[in-house]
Amino acid sequence: MMRIGEAARQFGISTRTLRYWEEAGILVSTRDRNEYRYYDEENVALIAQIAALRSLQVPISVVEAILRSRDVAEAARLLESHLVRLRSDAARGTRLAVVVGDLIGHLSSARTLAEGLRSLGASPPAAADDVVVDGTGPTEGSTMSALTHVRLVQLPALTVAAYRAVSAQPEDDCSRVMNPFVVGNRLDEQPGFRFFGFNNPDPSPNEPTYGYEMWVTIPDGFEVPEPLRGRRFDGGLYASTSTQLPEIGERWQALVRWVRASEDYSADSCRQWLEETTMPFAAFASDDVDDGDKQLDLLLPVVPR
Template identity: 30%
Template sequence: MGLQTISQVSKGLNISTRTLRYYEQIGLVNSVKKDDYAYRTYDEAAIRRLEQIIVLRKLRIPLKQIVLILESDNISEVIAAFEQNLTEVDSEISALSTIKSILNRFITHLNENMHVGIKLNLLDDASILNIVNSLTVTKAKFKEERSMEDLNQANHRLRKLRDTDVRIVYLPPATVAAIHCVGRLAEIESGNLLGKFVRDHHLAQIKPDLRHFGFNHPEGEKPDGSDHGYERWVTIPEHMEVQKPFLKKHFQGGLYAAHMIPMGAFEEWGLLSDWAMNSAKYEMHLGDQEIYYGLLEEHLNYINTYSLSPDDSTQQIDLLLPIKEKMVL
């Protein structure tokens, strides 16, 4: 297979370079650098490990447990991790099976009374209770063998965002202090600088409603990620002045589609984009290329977490996609 650059791995495994960089930052996978080659690359072992991570993510296993599964020499710990996820899946199957059974009973009830021409009291509390009490809910039975294609199709169906998964939010205009770093560790370096800025200026005290945004700047094209940049903003009082390397900027705000992810699930940018392209009411409204077309990541509850490192897996992030309402013809 040979060594592959980050861009080659990204295309070959259909995984974003941002996600690859994050996996490396948290020690989940390692790249290598040869003395006679300028770029960092991924060897066959790293690529094989990435393939394992991708499969585990499609099985809806959190990154924290993936680290345990791949690193632990204790088979009992690995089994326990799988069993915990299996219990959660069983609960979902039972819930969905109950809903399916009730819907089937409703359909049967309506077909039996179709000649009456009315829905009767189908949705009365007593009627629902009678139907539910008559159910015998059984867990779904699956074939023992499933192919990778089956897994990919299941993952696509389960990970597809519905309207209820996406919040429509308006971000108000704001004055921000911006820090921009370039290089393989741009996210970490900019995060450390921003955290120091917040502490040094006691920003949590003078602006308790502060918000923290970030975005790729630029995405970067070099295989080693040395030209990749990340910019972070923290909202500040309008009158406040900042010193280099920070810049004072004005954010215009606007309408956004918001989808919350745990730290590291950056592949869900694709899910949010798919939602926007298939929405009946909204469409993407991309903006200035200098701020990554308006695609923002907001670190939620930042006022309580700015002392943590940017790769802390307990953090939650809002993916923010600029949108506008579709024109009604």
């Protein structure tokens, strides 16, 4: 038997992602009287398969379809489609490399920058090479590699109502309090509505419980009822990227790597990282919407170097 934290470390998958696979019915854990989650040998093997497929940049939806089918022929068919996408990406990268090489040649013989760049024409040469296969863009499933799109976001100062839960499933416990509070007070209909969450405290390898806190913006003069509390958020500069809920652990790891590699920005440990809902709140809070369709922005506080 392997504890969830040990499985997360061994296979490089966040505990939240492992819980997603449980909720999807792919993994099954058992719990002892202290609420620790354990995986038996069969489920550890499934985790290894998930990690192996994700290391090949197989999208979560395809991994789920493969593991649900448990059929060799179906797995091969699904991976064939993924192979087409990978080859499209590789071909596009090769074409871009050729164009960049030609551009360098033009620049080396040009008298001015404008003359050298004239070879590019009015639009990027590879723009038409973005291939769509089965309705999927060429970059789907690339979350295991480096991030290609990170935004710098200046969050304003905000007044929020906050609630924190500490348990084995604090996100769910927070949602049971915050969701009816938001909907009942029609806060999601207010101008400038924003909804955030974050670990508080983070999960610990030897502790089955951890904390999660949620914030919702409130209008000036709004009276916050117990057990919620009002607080002021000072805002600040954040590096941000988007994610869907099942990929959140991988995307956080990639965002941290991006900041560490940045020559211009470093992480600000004095401010709180955040996860912000970026879709209509009613849909995000609904049990009828699949977790794979729920969208978030990840926000990591940064300062200029």
